[in-house]
Amino acid sequence: MKVLAVTSQGKLDAAMRQERVLLRLRKANSPYRVTEHCGDEVVFCGMSVGTVYGMSRVRAEGFAVVRAEDSAVVRACDNVTVEANNTSMVEARGNATVWAFDNTIVHAYGQSTVEAYDAAVVHVHDAAVVRAHGEYVTVISHSSGHAGGRVIDLSGLDLSDARQWATYHGVHLNDSGMLTLYKAVPADRTTGREYGHEVAWPTEGRVECEDWDPIPNCGGGLHLSPIPRQAARYMDDDKIRAGAHFFECRVPVDSVIPLSLDAPPTTPKAKAPWVQVVREVTIDGANVDGSERR
Missing domain, CATH: 3.20.170 (ADP-ribosylation fold)
Known part of the structure; x- marks a missing residue:
């Protein structure tokens, strides 16, 4: 698998034409746009901004901003912000913030925050906070940090029994x-x-x-x-x-x-x-x- 450090939109566009490539976006304040990526993984670092589509797999760190479409899979930590749409899947940790729409599935850990809409499904762990906007958001609670939506409360379940x-x-x-x-x-x-x-x-x-x-x-x-x-x-x-x-x-x-x-x-x-x-x-x-x- 080839690894590329992307420093310009031109290099990014060229990388997109390769079948298997690991992308690392490291330049601060770089508004790169990732489309139809079918390689192994896209990595957003620092203060990069990007959009991923298709079957992309994404790891986001630092203060990156990621917009996920279609069936993208995103793992977000630190202070990352993710906007997830369609059937995306997001794992949020640290102080990450996720805006979940459509049929997105989110697993929220640490002190992450999720704003959930439409028919999103959110698993809440640790001190994560979820705010469900609408009656069709499903919140599966492993802790107490939730408000609204259809709640499946697992916080009182003793799985050692x-x-x-x-x-x-x-x-x-x-x-x-x-x-x-x-x-x-x-x-x-x-x-x-x-x-x-x-x-x-x-x-x-x-x-x-x-x-x-x-x-x-x-x-x-x-x-x-x-x-x-x-x-x-x-x-x-x-x-x-x-x-x-x-x-x-x-x-x-x-x-x-x-x-x-x-x-x-x-x-x-x-x-x-x-x-x-x-x-x-x-x-x-x-x-x-x-x-x-x-």
């Missing part, structure tokens, strides 16, 4: 108090080898760990996720993931520990001292032989 964690992730809890969770394992159906605690996974039957530790972080337990695709995300690399097996398991809800200590509380991963393997499934949760789900 297994039952609340399961409800949040749509995990089924049966009448016997058992959760349905999924385990992804390598082709040889053995996990824990690198930790000195090998666990062999059968297609049916009880599986236990030897190093159970109820502290809510990785290690010391059998780790599972709400669906197979989420379980696959925690495999080490693509080669292992390509040959993976997936097992549907029943787990007593009172023994489940969501991993909330060293990961965000919304992390789709929990651990337990033992599980009951019910069947092998595909990554989509279907029976491996194509038969009807039991």
